[in-house]
Amino acid sequence: MTGLPTVPDRARLIATHLGPVLEQMPDPSGGGTVTELERELASALGAEHVVAVSSGTAALHAGLSALGVGPGDEVLVPALSVVMTVAPLAALGARPVFVDSDVADLDLDYDDAARKVTPRTRAVLPVHLWGRMGDPAALTAFASAHGLAVIEDAAQAIGTVRDHRRAGTVGTVGCFSMKDGKVVWSGEGGFLVTRDPGISEHARASRSHWQPPPKGQAPQSRLATNTRLAAPLAAIARANLHLLDALVERRRAQTQRLLHALEGTPGLRPLVPSPGEEWNAYAPLLRLDLPRPRAFAEHLAERGVPNSTGSFRLVPCDTRPMFTDQPGAPCRGAAEILDHTLAVIVTESDTEPVLDHRADVIAREAAAWTG
Ligand SMILES: Cc1ncc(COP(=O)(O)O)c(C=O)c1O
Secondary structure, three states: OOOOOOOOOHHHHHHHHHHHHHHHOOOOOOOOHHHHHHHHHHHHHOOOEEEEEOOHHHHHHHHHHHOOOOOOOEEEEEOOOOHHHHHHHHHOOOEEEEEOEOOOOOOEOHHHHHHOOOOOEEEEOOEOHHHOOOOHHHHHHHHHHHOOEEEEEOOOOOOOEEOOEEOOOOOOEEEEEOEOOOOOOOEOOEEEEEOOHHHHHHHHHHOEOOOOOOOOOOOOOOOOOEOOOOHHHHHHHHHHHOOHHHHHHHHHHHHHHHHHHOOOOOOEEEOOOOOOEEOOOOOOEEEEOOOOHHHHHHHHHHOOOOEHHHHHOOOOHHHOHHHOOOOOOOOHHHHHHHHHEEEEOOOOOOOHHHHHHHHHHHHHHHHHOOO
16 A cells, blocks of 8 residues: 655644734734635635634534524434534524434435424534535435525535535535544634525624624624634634645545555445545544444554544434433434444544554454454
């Protein structure tokens, strides 16, 4: 296997962006770096409006609030998600209604979603977990059939494209995280993208104590909080955004290298993208056909192979203690996916020897695993 593509001169790029911002600080106006970042993100993603905020969670909160989601509303969300997706909608007083996922392609189970629509349903919130993106045509057809807004959790999915639609740009709002470890990272940070100027104005106001206010409203005429993105973090994000293609290319090569090394290992099968999906390869994904697969993932985490279920104990959201009082059957597809998927955590700094070592550990432990 040939070597991994390198990310070109990142240190110089970061110095070029971060240095001037630091020199201008302190600057209570926040300077123009955040605006520059928003402009560059809009151009990179083909989005009309971008609002940068302090985290992906804040982006989801702003997006849901801008859609008018509030007390008594229901939002369809896959059980195959993380608490960070669900917390903002619960914080707004809305109720998450968990929808199952299709074991074959990880997409929303639209039959289950249709069964769960009620007169109180306001929106559907697909989560592009591990960078995998569902079918955009199915999503828009479902939403328009039921009159729902679409807010995408694309926190892990920058760079994924399906049927020429970029993850995060299919719905009314798309939300991204720039937490460390995401493909474009800034330590902490996030942003939302939208075609709707009203949503953008609302998000801009809500990140900074309702200032600047949406057109026709007075500044600070409504209570909000501070979820602004700090200028130095915006500078880091700009540097990484300039490397977007290289960062995605490296992630793809890393994933390919690890999966290639494990080809033919009994009990492990790579999960491949869907037809028409150009996956950002956020995390190498393997289906585990071994006894007690979740215990195996935990066992690997203890042996230095970080992974979603083993290291972070990722479970279907509908089984978390705060949601077990919800009516309806548990989402079995989501549980099946999480119990049987090894999602190896990768960052751009993982080198060939690191990846090869992880592949060796996975293969060796799988061969010895009796459950
Ligand atoms: C799928 C998903 N949604 C939401 C979030 C929340 O993003 P953040 O940690 O930036 O608040 C994350 C990241 O942690 C995530 O992976």
